[in-house]
Amino acid sequence: MPIPATKDISQQKDFPWLSLLLGVGLFLICYLFGVALRDILSTFAPTSITGNLLDIRSGRNFYRLLQGLSTITTFGLTAFFWSFYSNPNPLQRSIETKKFVSTLFLTLLILVLIQPLIQGLIFQPDGLPISSEWQESLTLKDKQLNSRILQLLNDQDLWGIAGNLIVFCLLPAVFEELLFRKYLTGTLMRVMHPQLAVWLGAIVFSAMHFSITGFLARMILGAILGYFMLWTGNTKISIVGHFLHNLINMTVGILVLRDVLPRSILHPNHYNISAVVFSLVCSIVLLYIFARLWKNHFLDQKHE
Secondary structure (H helix, E strand, O other), X not given: OOOOOOOOHHHOOOOHHHHXXXXXXXXXXXXXXXXXXXXXXXXXXXXXXXXOHHHOHHHHHHHHHHHHHHHHHHHHHHXXXXXXXXXXXXXXXXXXXXXXXXXXXXXHHHHHHOHHHHHHOOOOHHHOOOOHHHHHHHHHHHHHXXXXXXXXXXXXXHHHHHHHHHHHHXXXXXXXXXXXXXXXXXXXXXXXXXXXXXXXXXXHHHHOOOOOOOHHHHHHHHHHHHHHHHHXXXXXXXXXXXXXXXXXXXXXXXXXXXXXXXXXXXXXXXXXHHHHHHHHHHXXXXXXXXXXXXXXXXXXXXXX
């Protein structure tokens, strides 16, 4: 797929490997700070008769607060402090508002059609020659997280919907894209081929979610978002794409809770091989169209 031409890396004034080490150090510090802050705030959590924080409305709001602060401290603060040292992406370009808006429909279409492929890549340890205890341990964290999110999605009033949109859609989209695409992938592009940087950034992005079962799925999502940045030379489309992906999944969860969609759709085995192959083919075609559109756009700008 076509990629924009890069600038001469030797002309950059910073030291990319040092910048990467700085980014790793900042992430660890911010992550530990976030864990400590979460533990301190957890002592003020409201109590529930059942012992489950999410069984009461104040508990669900408190959980949203903790999740939001975790995203801000771990990803947002790392990106913020890293920005003081890291130079702009060597492929950084400005995007015209008209071109940005015209691309949104194609971005949404790609992220809708890629869902069966992403869900089909969620790893299931059922067929592995390991004990049932090990199988359960591999999926326990994701099952608990999905169960908590479904409980939070039950709040269908204005504040509940707004809180879910901010915590599970907006904050991860903005701060994770700034960290993993703008600064991590952007820095990697200084020391290796841009396409390799996109995939390495996607691997790190997935690994930092600490989920074995969802590793491949998040890696593919991270690669797509990385290509959005690579082809457009800007993180605006990748941020919007990340937000749309989260919004799609949140909407599916709400429709399941309202019995509009079957609950089995949340289980990865619900997606058959035909749906996955169809999703793969459509996504490749649309991604190619997306890349060509942006390549032609920049060529037209160059000739003006």
